[in-house]
Amino acid sequence: MALPKEDSKKILSPELAFCPGESELELYLLYPEFKLADSRKIKNHLENCKICQDRLEQLKGFYKLLEHEFSCPIPHEVYEMAKKLINL
Numbered sequence: 001m002a003l004p005k006e007d008s009k010k011i012l013s014p015e016l017a018f019c020p021g022e023s024e025l026e027l028y029l030l031y032p033e034f035k036l037a038d039s040r041k042i043k044n045h046l047e048n049c050k051i052c053q054d055r056l057e058q059l060k061g062f063y064k065l066l067e068h069e070f071s072c073p074i075p076h077e078v079y080e081m082a083k084k085l086i087n088l
């Protein structure tokens with residue numbers, strides 16, 4: 001059952017055919033020097049994959065938000081609520 005969509009994937013090099021996993025993308029964002037070969041592979045992939053470009057942007061946004069959150073004191077109510085949620 002080969003769909004035309006699948007056929008077009010075959011002409012791509014292997015690094016473009018497979019999207020990096022969430023943790024790989026995260027590693028790439030946080031430690032671009034980590035395992036250089038992998039970083040290069042992901043960088044090549046990102047240049048050609050709109051989906052992963054968006055995923056990376058989302059990750060960046062998340063970390064920016066996280067950074068901001070860490071710089072603010074956490075209200076006591078929020079801390080208590082988080083503790084309850086973790087204990088569920």
Ligand SMILES: [Zn+2]
Nearest residue numbers: 019049051052
């Ligand atoms: Zn991708």
